[in-house]
């Protein structure tokens with residue numbers, strides 16, 4: 099067991115940190131306030147492979163290992179969680195399912211434009227009646243000749259307003275009492291693909307999370323991901339990987355709030371001393387650092403298992419459950435350390451605080467993570 | 481195709497490192513290393529040449545084993561090959577023995593180079609000597625603090641700023657330039673570049689035996705300078721109150737301080753007496 103980051107992982111962190119601090123740092127607060135998507139930065143991210151993190155070289159990606167992936171998302175989110183979200187959703191649940199389940203023709207057609215960021219990916223499972231219960235999807239796909247006609251509404255689609263390729267979970271009509279689910283790869287130009295209004299969210303405001311409407315949207319059977327692979331299986335597998343990304347994002351937010359808090363506690367003077375000289379503040383910092391470190395170890399363990407091609411579903415769920423809680427607690431303490439200024443938009447911690455909460459909700463709520471973890475415990479042979 | 485060599489030094493990431501008073505060296509182990517900023521500009525200049533005309537770029541560094549990092553970074557940014565000169569006898573080198581060692585390695589590994597690009601100075605020792613010494617060692621022409629340049633055929637045309645004047649120079653290749661930090665803002669390494677730099681990079685590590693040099697010529701033994709003492713400069717302020725009539729005050733002021741006043745305005749006040 100080696101707990102030292104290797105030279106490559108150090109360089110990945112340095113490379114992404116340099117980029118994030120220089121390009122996203124100066125605008126992170128503004129794009130949050132204006133809820134605007136920073137296309138000009140996305141333009142710079144494209145040639146640096148941020149949109150093809152784990153896609154194989156042959157399809158134009160960087161073919162990174164999972165720890166490098168996690169570090170990348172951490173470092174983006176440490177500065178700007180909304181863009182961390184864009185990148186992790188695009189890579190882990192947008193592109194990765196195609197990489198894993200796609201036919202060769204689908205990979206050749208869809209991975210290169212995703213890998214270079216020419217098209218941003220989205221993952222559309224949630225509906226108004228299907229949240230934690232992913233089986234409750236009502237979007238339908240009616241077979242017609244060689245095509246399917248999609249009808250339904252997806253909500254809370256990360257990257258919804260800017261996506262070029264979306265994975266749509268739908269049930270094949272008339273396929274029996276237990277509807278067969280499939281994932282459809284749909285390009286945004288397809289007639290009947292309609293982008294709804296951008297959600298007015300508490301955090302992650304620079305990410306255009308929106309609804310997507312499908313109105314008689316005709317999609318070729320060539321676009322059914324993996325042919326006859328059940329959608330739910332694709333979804334659950336994708337979410338295992340997605341959770342690594344969300345855990346990394348949560349950790350990055352926590353780290354950002356922690357770094358800001360350490361700086362602030364050394365600068366802010368009360369009672370004639372920096373507040374970092376008070377034992378209570380020191381205890382907060384110690385607590386925050388310990389939680390972040392523990393979360394990071396859980397996360398990198400899940401990544402290492404994934405790269406060793408071992409089961410990692412429960413470990414990814416543990417990492418997501420724990421890191422998202424850490425994000426909420428650490429950002430809360432971060433605001434506390436900043437006092438009234440922490441509650442003001444003048445300081446970054448206010449944004450980190452708002453951004454953190456949703457990591458406990460999307461890609462499976464914390465309650466759902468506990469279900470995943472306990473299922474793995476209770477089904478283990480003893 | 482142009483054959484370029486870039487000299488890259490790893491420097492500590494923080495600006496103020498404590499000195500080891502006993503050995504007179506920086507406590508480098510206390511900080512993460514990074515590519516010296518001016519070296520990064522030199523590399524960027526080389527990469528632009530490569531993008532425009534095609535070129536083969538060798539990045540070379542002398543330093544401890546950890547200096548491998550900056551060579552991998554150079555490859556991640558687009559260099560084709562890295563050479564690390566690292567060996568126990570090379571330690572503690574001053575600029576003379578650094579440039580001697582770099583020169584012998586370049587002669588051996590890149591004998592048919594067209595242009596060597598080094599940074600103008602480093603952030604840690606900041607002597608700006610290694611470039612000029614290296615061109616002397618190799619007996620080639622060179623120019624320092626080059627802001628911008630162009631290569632046409634066998635000639636390089638360079639802009640450099642000297643005392644706020646723009647100087648335009650030309651020289652024949654092969655040659656050496658030290659690149660300033662005014663232009664050539666370094667690019668970001670791509671993430672696939674970083675992957676490649678670890679999975680398929682051509683990094684060679686060479687010691688004194690590989691270079692065929694004597695241990696006396698490199699490292700601290702080959703150094704012509706010795707650090708006698710290292711200390712932080714201290715500045716003291718002392719108020720000097722001059723009293724009397726205005727005429728007396730002015731006369732006393734000039735009597736006491738004409739050297740300093742003269743050097744501040746760039747004139748020898750004695751000429752005016």
Ligand SMILES: Cc1cc2nc3c(=O)[nH]c(=O)nc-3n(C[C@H](O)[C@H](O)[C@H](O)COP(=O)(O)OP(=O)(O)OC[C@H]3O[C@@H](n4cnc5c(N)ncnc54)[C@H](O)[C@@H]3O)c2cc1C
Nearest residue numbers: 221222223224229230231254255256459460461462463465
């Ligand atoms: C900013 C944002 C971005 C999102 N991006 C995407 C996206 O890109 N793609 C996508 O498909 N979805 C996305 N979502 C949706 C998200 O994944 C869901 O909101 C989440 O899965 C929870 O579903 P729900 O909101 O319907 O809550 P519900 O499922 O209604 O849950 C409500 C509460 O009940 C709890 N609960 C539910 N069932 C159980 C149970 N069996 N046992 C115990 N507790 C239970 C939940 O944990 C939660 O606390 C996004 C959401 C947000 C806010």
Ligand SMILES: Cc1cc2nc3c(=O)[nH]c(=O)nc-3n(C[C@H](O)[C@H](O)[C@H](O)COP(=O)(O)OP(=O)(O)OC[C@H]3O[C@@H](n4cnc5c(N)ncnc54)[C@H](O)[C@@H]3O)c2cc1C
Nearest residue numbers: 487488542572574575598599601602605606607608609610
């Ligand atoms: C007695 C003495 C002992 C020293 N001991 C040590 C020691 O133990 N460890 C230590 O690291 N330094 C030590 N130094 C510092 C060492 O002399 C300089 O770091 C080194 O010679 C380069 O000088 P510089 O940094 O001023 O480079 P400059 O001349 O300012 O650099 C200009 C350019 O030259 C090139 N260059 C410089 N150094 C290298 C290199 N090593 N590899 C490749 N290219 C290079 C780069 O392109 C750089 O941008 C010591 C110095 C003295 C005088």
